[in-house]
Amino acid sequence: MTSHVHLIIGTSDKPMENILRDLKSFTSTNIKKAIELNPTESRKEWMLWMMKRAGIKNNNNNDFQFWQQNNHPIELWDNYMMQQKLDYIHNNPVEAGFVDAPCDYVYSSARDYSEQKGLLNIKLIT
Numbered sequence: 001m002t003s004h005v006h007l008i009i010g011t012s013d014k015p016m017e018n019i020l021r022d023l024k025s026f027t028s029t030n031i032k033k034a035i036e037l038n039p040t041e042s043r044k045e046w047m048l049w050m051m052k053r054a055g056i057k058n059n060n061n062n063d064f065q066f067w068q069q070n071n072h073p074i075e076l077w078d079n080y081m082m083q084q085k086l087d088y089i090h091n092n093p094v095e096a097g098f099v100d101a102p103c104d105y106v107y108s109s110a111r112d113y114s115e116q117k118g119l120l121n122i123k124l125i126t
Contacts, residue, residue, distance in 0.1 A: 001093065006085075006088075006089040008076065008085060008089070008125070020071060024066075027066070027067075028065070028066035028067055031066055032064060032066065035047050036048065048064075051064040054066075083125070086125055089108070089109075090102040093105035093107075093108060102114075103116060109122050112124060
């Protein structure tokens with residue numbers, strides 16, 4: 001999606017908040033670097049300014065902020081709820097009008113569930 005991310009993640013040995021913190025730190029640093037190094041990005045100065053401005057407003061950051069500080073975690077306590085959330089995530093780009101079928105959205109794990117290979121290695125929920 002263009003403005004948010006949905007994830008189903010799990011852990012057996014590390015606190016979930018540490019995994020999310022590290023994911024946000026890694027991705028924000030690399031996205032910022034990609035913007036800075038892209039010579040054809042027409043919105044470069046504006047995006048970097050927005051990230052710097054957000055970082056200055058938040059004491060949790062050093063010099064920039066990409067992700068919002070809050071999350072909306074939902075504990076998936078049974079298979080029914082996990083399947084419900086997976087279906088919601090897969091149908092999100094269809095509901096937004098980006099694609100006709102969930103497996104057509106290149107950034108979705110729905111591709112992996114439809115006998116296509118997605119962009120990332122995932123563990124299928126069965």
